[in-house]
Amino acid sequence: MQQEALVINNLSKSYGNFKAVNNISFTVNKGEIMGLLGPNGAGKSTAIRIIMGILSASSGEVKFLFNGDSSVLDKSKIGYLPEERGLYDDVKVLDNLLYLASLKGVPQNEAKEEAMNWLERLNLANYANSKLEKLSKGMQQKVQFIGAILHKPALVVLDEPFSGLDPVNQDVFKEIILELGRQGTTVLLSAHQMNVVEELCDRIFMINKGKQVLFGSLKEIKQGFKEYMVKITYQGDGDVSFLQHKSGVSRLHQGRHSVTFSYEADLGISELLQEITEKVAVEEIRAEKPPLHDIFIQTVQQRGEEIE
Numbered sequence: 001m002q003q004e005a006l007v008i009n010n011l012s013k014s015y016g017n018f019k020a021v022n023n024i025s026f027t028v029n030k031g032e033i034m035g036l037l038g039p040n041g042a043g044k045s046t047a048i049r050i051i052m053g054i055l056s057a058s059s060g061e062v063k064f065l066f067n068g069d070s071s072v073l074d075k076s077k078i079g080y081l082p083e084e085r086g087l088y089d090d091v092k093v094l095d096n097l098l099y100l101a102s103l104k105g106v107p108q109n110e111a112k113e114e115a116m117n118w119l120e121r122l123n124l125a126n127y128a129n130s131k132l133e134k135l136s137k138g139m140q141q142k143v144q145f146i147g148a149i150l151h152k153p154a155l156v157v158l159d160e161p162f163s164g165l166d167p168v169n170q171d172v173f174k175e176i177i178l179e180l181g182r183q184g185t186t187v188l189l190s191a192h193q194m195n196v197v198e199e200l201c202d203r204i205f206m207i208n209k210g211k212q213v214l215f216g217s218l219k220e221i222k223q224g225f226k227e228y229m230v231k232i233t234y235q236g237d238g239d240v241s242f243l244q245h246k247s248g249v250s251r252l253h254q255g256r257h258s259v260t261f262s263y264e265a266d267l268g269i270s271e272l273l274q275e276i277t278e279k280v281a282v283e284e285i286r287a288e289k290p291p292l293h294d295i296f297i298q299t300v301q302q303r304g305e306e307i308e
């Protein structure tokens, strides 16, 4: 039985006539990894800051259910990685972490042990006694990430945790986030590089210009998108120009020995593939749903809306 940990109901935030967040609703279940995905300026940080109690909503509500039913946020149960990182530059790495842990009520001995374990795991143990300003941006982000999870919170809220990280460290963060989910920690994270996180999240809330675009698991979102991306490679100089006139085919690109196009899933693709194999000596066929990023862009465009 799924247990709701966080409920967002009809949340909006206006600045004058401008709606930065426009009536969004979603829930996050206990132990679930939820991705809030959208381009720059979509409203992700605004929504997160409202959830964190830093900004007030114009309307709507945020409910925390992991500690009984409460609209009051118990900050010691939440870990937060803010978009604008907030550590002390001229303070040692370990002391920065011990300070953050003390704000959450973690006893110093315990905090020190946990902090050193995490620094070890993130290859920063040698920097424990260096001032933060000596570390690279990516390293500082790792320290801030440790600060968000050190006190074993029930809910972790990460605003753009992957931006500015190299692919190796992105994978390290992903591994830790998955581990948190398995341990029952609820995770809400935002990202603009959709393809970095699409496989990580149990469910995804896609947002553009403050409004919901799509919401569901990756599988549900892909199933709901009714177009395949097809790529066929073949030997020799076959002629597949008939595809130009085929209904359901769009975005056709003809290469020297290959052709790519989009095809409406509802039409059933086997007959079309049969026709192609009669015309050319097919080497490889790939038909798959597009990546999340493309689904996002096409869904927004199909609705006649613009991307920020």
Ligand SMILES: Nc1ncnc2c1ncn2[C@@H]1O[C@H](COP(=O)(O)OP(=O)(O)OP(=O)(O)O)[C@@H](O)[C@H]1O
Pocket (backbone or CB within 6 Å): 015, 018, 020, 038, 039, 040, 041, 042, 043, 044, 045, 046, 047, 083, 192
């Ligand atoms: N204090 C403010 N006054 C007016 N407009 C604001 C204010 N804060 C944010 N906005 C606007 O609200 C929109 C959403 O901003 P927000 O920071 O939530 O986006 P985001 O999805 O987090 O994007 P990014 O990835 O660039 O941080 C933007 O158009 C931004 O310019």
